[in-house]
Amino acid sequence: MSRKLLSGDEAIARGAWEAGCRVAAAYPGTPSTEILEALAEYKEVYCEWSTNEKVALEVALGASLTGARALAAMKHVGLNVAADPFFSAAYIGTHAGLVVVSADDPGLHSSQNEQDNRYYGLAAKVPVLCPSDSQEAKELTKLAFEISEEFDIPVLLRITTRIAHSRTVVEPAEREERPLKGYEKKPSKAVMLPAFARLRHVDLEARYDRLREYSEKTPWNRVEKGSSDVGIICDGVAYQYAREVFPDASFLRFGMVNPFPSRLVRDFAALVRKLFVVEEVDPFIELHVKALGLEVAGKDKLPRWHELNPERVRSALVGEARPDRTKPEEGLPNRPPAMCPGCPHTGMYFALQNQKVIVGGDIGCYTLGALPPHNGMDTCIDMGASITFAHGADKALGDSDERRRIAVIGDSTFFHSGITGLVNVGYNRSDVVTIVTDNSTTGMTGHQEHPGTGRTLKGTEVKPVDTAALARACGIDKVVEVDPYTVKQTRKVIRTVLKEPGPAVIINRRPCALLIGLKDPPKAVDLDKCTGCKTCISLGCPALTMQDGKSMIQATVCVGCGMCADVCPKEAIA
C-alpha cells in the first residue's frame, strides 16, 4: 500500500483499525479530537462521541470486558475526568485489548494546564507507550492492544500535541479482523468489592512486575549507538529534537516509558561519559534515572515548562550563544485568538457588559470572552466548573456582595459536566443564573456533534436533548431562551432575570457562524450618521475597526450577522 502523510491522531486511528478495534469512544478535546473523527470513517468500528471522558473510558472498558478490542481517546485533562475508571480498570484488567489514548498539550496550545500524564501510568500501574512520529503512533497502537491482552491490563498511549498534529510518513497495512472473544461472567475479576479488589491489587502487582521485565526487553526501548561522549535518554517527540541537535550522540529511546527499564538504563549509562535526559515538561524519566544513583543532566538545564523544540534543546544543552538574526523582532502587537465574525458569543458578552455580576466561566470558544473588550469572565477552571464555582461563590458571599453570581457555559460543555452542577444548584438552592451559550455544536474543537444536536458521530439522527426541559427537571423553575443576535433584547432579558431571586437558566440559542458557513452580504457604516461612539467596536468583532474617528466594517471579513447594526445607537449600520 502506498505511503501516506498522516497526523499522529490519524495514524492512531489507522493503527486501531488495523488491530481489529471494534468499539471506540471519546469526548472531543484538542489535540486528541481527530483520532475518533478519523476512526469513524472506518465502517468496521463503532465510534461515538461520549458525553465526557469518564463515560468514554467506561464504554470502552465495557466493550473490552465483553470481548471487543476497544479504544478511548481524550486530551490530557480528560484523563482527570476519567481517572476513576482508569484506576479501577488496572485492577480489573481486560478481556479483549483496551487502549486509552492521552493527548498531552505541552505548550498549552489549547488547554488550561500542561500536566504530564506519564505519571498516570506510574500511579495506576499501567504501561505507557510514547511514539515519536506517526508511523510509531500506528505501530504502538497495535502493540498496545497486544500488550493489553497479554498482560490483562489497559494500556496508556501517551502522545503530545506535536505528535498528534504533525503529519509524517506512514506505511498503511491491512486490517486484522478480531472477532468477539465471547463473554463469560467473572465477578471476582470485574466486581470491585473490597474483598475482590484486595486480590486484584495483588494480582496487578504481579502483572506489573511482568510488564517491567517486558519493558527491559522490548525492541521499542532501544539503544542507538553513536559516540561514547554523550548519551541521551528520551521519549516521544523529544527524541526527534535531540536527534537534530546531537546527530552523533548515542541514544536510548523509550517507546515504552513505564514500567521503567532500570537494567537497560544502567547498561546504557555505562557506555557513555556524559548522560542527558531530554524530555518535555516534567522530569519523569530523570527521576527514575536518579533513583538508580546515576549522574545525569536534565531539568537542571532544560525548561520544566512549555514544549521543547530544537533551539530550546540546543541552547540548554549545547549552550552556544544564538546569533542576533535568530532572535524574534520586538515591539510587535500580539495577535491573540479572537471570536469569529458573526460569533453568537460576542452578542452574549456584549449583553453582559456593565452588569453587576461575578462570572464563572467555562471551556470553549467563549472562554475568549475573558479577554478585552469583554473582560466577561472571573474564572475558568475546568470543564463544568462555571456553575459549581458560581454556586460556591453564592454560598460564600450571600448578601455581602451585590454582584449576582452567574455561570457561562457552552452547550457541549453543559452536557459534558454542567448538568451535575446544575442539579446541585437546584438541590442545594443558590441564586446562580446559568447562561447556556447554545451554538448547536462543539465549536472550539472543530464542530463535533453532541447530545443536543440530534446527530451522532456516525451520522445517525437521534432525538436531541431538550436543554430547557432538562433544566426544569433539575429544579430550575425559571428557564428562558433568547437569540444573542438580537443583542439589545438579550441584554434586556439578562437584566430582568438578574433582578429576580432564585436559580435561573438563560439559553442563548444561535448556531455557530462557521458551522452554517454564514456569509450574508456585508454590513456598511453610514459615515454621516456614525458619531464614532465605539459602541459597535465593543462587540469585539474582527470585522469592525475605527478609521479617522468613525467605525469601519471590513467587507472581506464581515459575514453580515447584523449584531453591530442591532447595537448601534444611531442606526448608522445597515
Add this chain to the structure above:
Amino acid sequence: MNVLICGVGGQGVILFSDLLSSAALSVGLDVKKSEVHGMAQRGGSVNTHVRFGPKVHSPLIEVGTADLVVAFEMLEAVRYVHFLSETGRLLYDTYRLDPLPVKLGMVERPDDDELESRIRARAAEALEVNAFGKAVELGNQRVQNVVMLGAVSRHLELPKRAYLQAIRNNVKKKYVDLNLMAFEAGAELAG
C-alpha cells in the same frame, strides 16, 4: 528543505502546508509537517512548519534555519522572519489584517513602511506577492493560499505536476478548477 508558513487563523495556512507536503511526499521524499489546532486557530497568529528531504527528524524548524518563510500577512512576516537562515528567502503578502488589540485601539501597529524596512533588514531576500489581491480578482479571497503556493512553487525544486496533483487530491471537487487557476496565477506573479 525547511519552509515555515505563517498567517492569521482562517487564511488557509493549514491547507497550504497540506498541499506543499503532499507535493513533496509524491516525489518520494521524507516529509514532516507541524501545525496546531483548537484555540490557537481562532483568528490568532498561526504557523506551520513543513520539512522535507531524504530524512527528517524534528517536525519543527529550528530558528535561523528556514530556507523559505511564507507569510500571508505583513505583520506575521515580521513576527517569523527570525526563522530564516542566512541565505533564506521571504515571500510575503502585503495584505493587512489588524489584530484585535489594534482594532480596539489598545496598541499601535507599526506602519507598513516600518514593517517593510524591518523585513529588508532581516531577510537576505524578500519578495512581495499580492496573493490576496489576486485571489479577490479571481473572485474568491479564500484562494489566497493557493495563489501563494503558485508563487512559492517558483522557489522550490518540486515539479509542477506534484503541486497540481496535490490540489486535485486535497481540494473539494467543485473548487479544484478555481484552485488550479489560482496556482497558475500565483506562479505567474512570481515569474
